[in-house]
Amino acid sequence: MSSQQGFVTSLPVASRSTSAQEIVSLSDQAGAVIIRNFMTAEQVVRINDELEAPLAALDAGSKHEHELIAEFHGQQTKRLTNLITYSKTFREEILDDDLFHEMGRVLFEQECGDWWLTTAQLIEIGPGNKAQMLHRDMAQYYPFVAMNKNAPRAITNLMLALTDFTEENGATRVIPGSQNWDNFEDVGSPEMTIPVELKAGDAVLFGGKVVHGGGANLTTDQYRRGLTIPLQASILTPEEAYPLIVPLEVVRTLSPRVQKIIGFRSQYPNGSPGLWQHNYTDLAEYLKL
Numbered sequence: 001m002s003s004q005q006g007f008v009t010s011l012p013v014a015s016r017s018t019s020a021q022e023i024v025s026l027s028d029q030a031g032a033v034i035i036r037n038f039m040t041a042e043q044v045v046r047i048n049d050e051l052e053a054p055l056a057a058l059d060a061g062s063k064h065e066h067e068l069i070a071e072f073h074g075q076q077t078k079r080l081t082n083l084i085t086y087s088k089t090f091r092e093e094i095l096d097d098d099l100f101h102e103m104g105r106v107l108f109e110q111e112c113g114d115w116w117l118t119t120a121q122l123i124e125i126g127p128g129n130k131a132q133m134l135h136r137d138m139a140q141y142y143p144f145v146a147m148n149k150n151a152p153r154a155i156t157n158l159m160l161a162l163t164d165f166t167e168e169n170g171a172t173r174v175i176p177g178s179q180n181w182d183n184f185e186d187v188g189s190p191e192m193t194i195p196v197e198l199k200a201g202d203a204v205l206f207g208g209k210v211v212h213g214g215g216a217n218l219t220t221d222q223y224r225r226g227l228t229i230p231l232q233a234s235i236l237t238p239e240e241a242y243p244l245i246v247p248l249e250v251v252r253t254l255s256p257r258v259q260k261i262i263g264f265r266s267q268y269p270n271g272s273p274g275l276w277q278h279n280y281t282d283l284a285e286y287l288k289l
């Protein structure tokens with residue numbers, strides 16, 4: 001990491017051979033950590049192929065009735081959800097990745113004790129899209145905002161690059177250090193941000209307390225495509241209601257740990273005898289998984 005006039009100007013870089021413990025601690029210290037080659041080139045090709053048709057069928061821009069939320073989603077941006085149903089590589093390889101699960105364990109074991117997925121979304125920022133408003137992802141769980149940096153860990157985002165992310169084409173921008181500010185109503189300003197430049201296949205892990213936003217796409221012909229896979233404490237409600245969305249016959253083909261993080265098995269946060277159950281037994285029994 002280097003710093004100029006008090007601002008951090010680069011992020012720490014890890015690889016798949018860095019331990020999950022080290023990756024999480026770098027992310028906590030700096031606000032974000034880049035993980036080079038999280039996916040293989042071949043996985044990137046397969047995921048892009050599997051998502052091509054549903055992405056083509058989707059219009060850019062948001063249909064949300066609330067203006068601010070529509071702006072947050074981006075006028076020239078496509079956001080494709082339900083990736084678990086659409087992409088076999090995503091559900092069988094990315095969601096079942098050992099490093100991913102190890103990071104989840106390290107992130108959540110001390111406080112909440114258990115975790116699941118918030119959403120899995122492809123975000124493609126098209127030419128001319130302006131910068132997304134700066135925000136902290138934990139603001140989704142609003143009471144935590146008042147607790148500022150002392151809030152428990154609610155959410156941490158793993159963003160995977162499916163194309164190169166450059167400053168020009170809308171790389172995610174972060175304010176390193178903002179995870180430690182005293183007042184979380186303050187989301188800083190664009191000059192304080194740095195772009196997270198990634199090669200296709202790389203990932204960035206950033207906590208829900210760090211200020212960030214999608215960058216402006218200043219190109220005329222490049223589509224910045226990323227997968228956002230936030231992990232969250234399973235005492236909190238996710239964005240995507242997978243058990244109502246993903247077909248059970250697809251779920252039966254998945255490993256138990258993937259079934260669990262998409263809500264088809266019960267959750268066991270610290271201090272709880274179990275949540276998200278049926279008749280006080282694990283959902284897996286009821287569903288005959």
Ligand SMILES: O=C(O)CCC(=O)C(=O)O
Nearest residue numbers: 123171172212213214215
């Ligand atoms: O697309 C990006 O780079 C960031 C998106 C984001 O932060 C969000 O939607 O919460």
Ligand SMILES: [Fe+2]
Nearest residue numbers: 135136137212
């Ligand atoms: Fe975000």
